[in-house]
Amino acid sequence: MRRINHYTDDSKAFLHSIGNALHGENKTTYLAMENDLYIKYDEYEGNLQTLERLSPLWPQRTPENNAQGTCAHDMYSREKKDISNLWESLKNANGGKTIKCPLCGVRDVTDLDHYAPRSIFPEYSVHPKNLIPTCHECNTVKDNVWLTKGGHRIVFNSYFDNPLSILVLLNSEIKIDQRDMPYVALGVNVPDVRPKGYGIMIRTLHKLDLIPLYWEQVNNEFQTEFIKLSAHINDPLTKQVFPTLEVCWQARKHEYNACLANEEAVGEVNVLLYHALVNSPEFDGWIRKKF
Numbered sequence: 001m002r003r004i005n006h007y008t009d010d011s012k013a014f015l016h017s018i019g020n021a022l023h024g025e026n027k028t029t030y031l032a033m034e035n036d037l038y039i040k041y042d043e044y045e046g047n048l049q050t051l052e053r054l055s056p057l058w059p060q061r062t063p064e065n066n067a068q069g070t071c072a073h074d075m076y077s078r079e080k081k082d083i084s085n086l087w088e089s090l091k092n093a094n095g096g097k098t099i100k101c102p103l104c105g106v107r108d109v110t111d112l113d114h115y116a117p118r119s120i121f122p123e124y125s126v127h128p129k130n131l132i133p134t135c136h137e138c139n140t141v142k143d144n145v146w147l148t149k150g151g152h153r154i155v156f157n158s159y160f161d162n163p164l165s166i167l168v169l170l171n172s173e174i175k176i177d178q179r180d181m182p183y184v185a186l187g188v189n190v191p192d193v194r195p196k197g198y199g200i201m202i203r204t205l206h207k208l209d210l211i212p213l214y215w216e217q218v219n220n221e222f223q224t225e226f227i228k229l230s231a232h233i234n235d236p237l238t239k240q241v242f243p244t245l246e247v248c249w250q251a252r253k254h255e256y257n258a259c260l261a262n263e264e265a266v267g268e269v270n271v272l273l274y275h276a277l278v279n280s281p282e283f284d285g286w287i288r289k290k291f
């Protein structure tokens with residue numbers, strides 16, 4: 001999970017441009033509620049770090065407010081052009097053509113997730129800071145979850161929450177299976193003192209089913225790394241440079257450690273992999289035995 005830059009243009013101006021482009025009855029409905037929406041937009045801006053405090057504009061749908069709620073909800077699907085402009089601005093704000101999903105860190109973004117769900121908060125259906133780019137899978141699995149029974153947000157907010165290192169949440173170690181083959185095992189850390197932000201990140205891992213995804217990805221990467229490692233160790237040139245396997249293996253570990261110093265750039269999967277490679281006594285023994 002990582003933090004990304006949000007689209008910084010004036011949110012109310014964006015709402016106004018979309019509302020103003022509506023026609024007929026929808027436009028009349030929009031204009032009648034524009035001020036209420038502005039008030040709600042101020043509430044959003046005032047609670048960027050405490051979004052769980054938001055209260056829906058229409059906690060109950062009634063025959064009187066149903067037209068407004070529906071109009072606000074549908075603004076997102078109606079004005080595709082403005083939304084695709086928003087996509088461009090988001091990409092620009094995050095320095096590239098493709099953004100990796102800030103939730104899983106594995107797949108490319110394709111969707112805009114309504115962070116405060118549209119089903120509960122139709123008033124934020126086109127609020128730029130409520131539209132977070134995600135991959136399709138994370139967006140689908142997140143669906144319209146919002147708060148726990150205790151009032152805590154369930155899913156990490158990539159614009160406003162501070163991510164913890166994946167190593168605070170998960171531990172990774174290389175184990176040897178019954179066929180004498182190495183694999184990476186993942187486990188959830190349960191620290192005695194939970195650092196700030198631990199809860200929401202663990203809830204996100206579970207809600208989005210990221211642990212099995214990481215497990216699969218880390219083991220795929222491990223196979224690739226292992227082939228490279230074997231080739232490296234067996235390479236005649238390597239043998240000339242490093243007098244013993246021990247020295248060669250320590251040099252590799254040094255490289256993995258150097259990569260771990262820049263977690264953001266390396267990504268969750270490689271962080272878990274490199275951490276396992278440098279911290280698994282069982283694998284150290286296995287390497288010495290095999291080579």
Ligand SMILES: [Zn+2]
Nearest residue numbers: 101104135138
């Ligand atoms: Zn994702």
